[in-house]
Amino acid sequence: MVKVRTETLQRAYSKIVDDGKDLHISGQPGIGKTEFLNNLTEEIPSQYTVKSTTVRAHHDHNSLERDLLHLARRAAPERDTKPNQLISASAGAGPISGGGTVDDRVRDLYKLEDLTANWSNDPLLLCIDDIHKIADDEQVVRDIIGELSSSLGQGVQLITLGQIRMPGGHELEDIHLNLYTLGETRVFLQEEFGNLPEDTVRDVHSVVEGHPLYLSLLTESSEDETDFDLPEYAVLDTIEERYLEALPRDTVKFLRQFAPLPELSEKLCAGLFEEWDALEIDQKLRELDRRVIVQQVNRTDDGDKIYKIHERFRTFLVRKNRDADDVHRGAFQYHLQEVTDMLAQERDEKWVNSLPHWFYARYHLDQVHGENAGSEAFREELDCIDLTYPHRGLVMLYAGVCLLPGNIFSAWEQELPLFREWVFDTVENQQQAELVVRVCEWALSQLGDEPMELSEIQIEGSLDDLPEESQVFNDVELADAHLHRLRKLRGHILRFLFLEEPYQSKAHRELMINVLSTYGISKEILSQLKQRIKSILKASELGEEFDQLIEQYAESIGTEFENSLNSSLDFYELRDQAMNLGREAFDNLHYDLLLDSGLIHEIALEGGEVLEEAENPVFAMVWYSLFATYFRNANVVPSAFDQVKEKYMEQLERRKQYEQSIEHPIIFAEDSAEGLSLDEQD
Incomplete structure (x- = not known):
């Protein structure tokens, strides 16, 4: 330049x-x-x-x-x-x-x-x-x-x-910096065409109003000064059209085909149109990168270069593209397949790596189905790529968070019939399949306005209809007495869910509670703990402030998403910004809503007070140890750490005495003290 x-x-x-x-x-x-x-x-x-x-x-x-x-x-x-x-x-x-x-x-x-x-x-x-x-x-x-x-x-x-x-x-x-002056326009044109008549320079400067971009497009598409004769109206469109006419035919075809895409890469372009091989695409992108209208903006996680067509020019090209919907649909399917492949791999960062593809998929879905396309549109496009379970289930799980956060419940609810069909085709035992499906329905309902009760899971048949599993819990390193209780607990839970088992609704619920009570905590104390925490949260403003925080986060990401379509910001950089913004939102939640407000401190002390009423001190000891760890690592409210530490030390001594009266403890007080490093000398 x-x-x-x-x-x-x-x-x-x-x-x-x-x-x-x-x-x-x-x-x-x-x-x-x-x-x-x-x-x-x-x-x-x-x-x-x-x-x-x-x-x-x-x-x-x-x-x-x-x-x-x-x-x-x-x-x-x-x-x-x-x-x-x-x-x-x-x-x-x-x-x-x-x-x-x-x-x-x-x-x-x-x-x-x-x-x-x-x-x-x-x-x-x-x-x-x-x-x-x-x-x-x-x-x-x-x-x-x-x-x-x-x-x-x-x-x-x-x-x-x-x-x-x-x-x-x-x-x-x-x-x-202003638009080019007449003198600067003269310098620009003379660099390309040598000395030009003053009238020509003035005419060009007038029609493009000294705009640097359109001067560049005009000079690149002109062989000599005779090409500067422009119509009185639609000057900018004419410059863009002439620029295209000056390019090689296959380059124009390439630009027109891929203009609907907000970003270009060799792998993406090769995945959409088989007529272009990887070498041709790489050459075209490199060639266009040397011109005014395309620039390299970043690289993918795999190192592929990412390019963007100048947005003003891309808009012009899209208007000329009659197959834009097909390109968007193809791109949506391409990115969804990339997500599917990533989620199937054993990679620690697969969710983070998949985020840019979710952003692309969101953009193309909206282009095909209209802004804010919902779960029905997503599932319609999903059906087009013939994605089956279990991979489809994994994609739906992530899509609820990454692509359809506002429609997460309806998306999963609509998917239940397909999930049910797959489970019954895959699991040989019908009662076992029914159990899996009904438990998933119950779990999903907890996200909705009318959550199911466990007692509503009523499965035809009895425990005898399930396949025999005599080795259940054998891999767990516990004393025989504890293994026996675990197996009893499992049996009571399953009997509670089958219609043909006696005392289906009440008796097995009580038996489950009795098994838990052998470990020194009663149903009443657990209920009190739940109510105490619920009342603390209800009295706080956490729910409302959390909703505002999430809304601000979504609004910020939405703003950046829109800005990325008209700037050099690419979706990989958008991913990094979304992660940074998410961390900032968590810090705000953590410090402003939980720590500085005293809410966590109150829950630690009030909840521990309830658990101290249990026969077995291990529950209060573990409770206080978790909060002592949290306050020490947060290092923000020293007084909270000191109070919770003191409570922990009291319950530690109680637990040591309690262990003398029981056989085969699962948790030892000494192990807790060594792990927490909060002995008297700390």
Whole structure:
């Protein structure tokens, strides 16, 4: 790309290199701010290190400060990186896992200021694109820019890019980019065609209004100045059409076929149209990447390059595509098959790796069936690829979370008949198959407005109709007495569900409770625990605030999803942002709603008080040990940890005494104490 804004570029260079000032590059969308920054960094001396980030919808000033701190740390000498300090550590076994707590109580901006105060490495440029997205209030954005700029020490400079201008009075220099002037248009055209008549330059400048993108399209599609004769109306469409006419026929065919796709990759394109082999697709994408209208934006998890067609041009191409629905449907099926293959593999990160494909599938589903297409549309498309159980069940399970979060219950409910049919075809014993299906129906109903009671699971037949399983629980390392009780408990549960067993509804329920009571806890105490926790949660605002948090999260992801269709943001980067945003949402839930509110502390003490009434102290001991572990690792409310620890120590002593009166304890107090490392000397 020809460097047109040479005077402005020289001024920016001088401010950075000669004066050591920070810059803000401003201008309307599509004006060429990012291209200007690229040209500028090409001119900057090689000893400068350039690190860049882009503001996205999930960013606030805190997360942006954190990103800049990470960038600066990567560029700093190892001795100067100043990592967060570990202020506590723990290790253990049994009911506690090891961990450490990092001191993040100091604002990241102050850490950045400290890190760059005596910068000893090569000069560093920290660049932030789309800074205007950091806040809705323009003055807040300006204040954030000013604060970031003033925090950086000598040798570290800031360049921000955004749509708002910085007024005078700030330390950093505002470089505002407008549409090309007549002189800049002349430079641009002369680079391509040599000296042109002044009237020609003026005419071209007038019809494209000095817009950099359309000047590029026009020059790439023109052999000489005679091609600059444009109609009075529909100038931009004419430029786009001429650009296509100037391309090789097979390249135009490629663009028209794949334009409905928001992103292109070799593997995706090869999976949709068999007429293009992988080598041809790779060559086309590389060729188009060298032109104005296509750019590489990222790579997939497998390393394949991801490209995007410029959105304005893609919209033009889609209007000319009569088979857009077929392309969207094919792409939906392709991404769903990719998800199916991933979920069938033994991979630790398969859910995370599948997320971009779920985003693609959501986009193409909406394109075929309309915005916010629901579970019926999804299942209709699912039927087209002949996906059968058990793989279909796995896809439906993940789809409820990733693709149809608002329709999760109805999606799974609609799928029950197919699931039932598969179970009865697969499981030889009909009573066993019926048991599986009915239990799944009961579990699913718990998500709806009318949850089933366990007593509604009424299966024709008796326990004798099930296949004999004499080895049940033999793999469990427990004393014979405990194994005997477990088998009795299983038998009572199953008898409770079969119609032909005597005392089906009441007697076996009581027998189940009796088995549990042999371990020192009664039905009444369990009921009290449930009611106590329920009343605490009801009195809190957790439910309402949790709903608001989830709604904000979904809205943020939706905003980023829409933005990705009109920017260089790709669905893999969107996946990473969704994960980051999810972690931030969890932190908000964890600290604001649970810890800082005192809700977890109240549940720990109130629930433990109920369990202390049980005959067997092990239940209260384990309860307090779990919360002691939690409060110690959270390291936010020291007083809560001290109180719960004291309660735990009391129940630990009670349990030691209780163990002297029983044979073959399942849990030993000494093991708990060693695992938790909370003895008297802690």
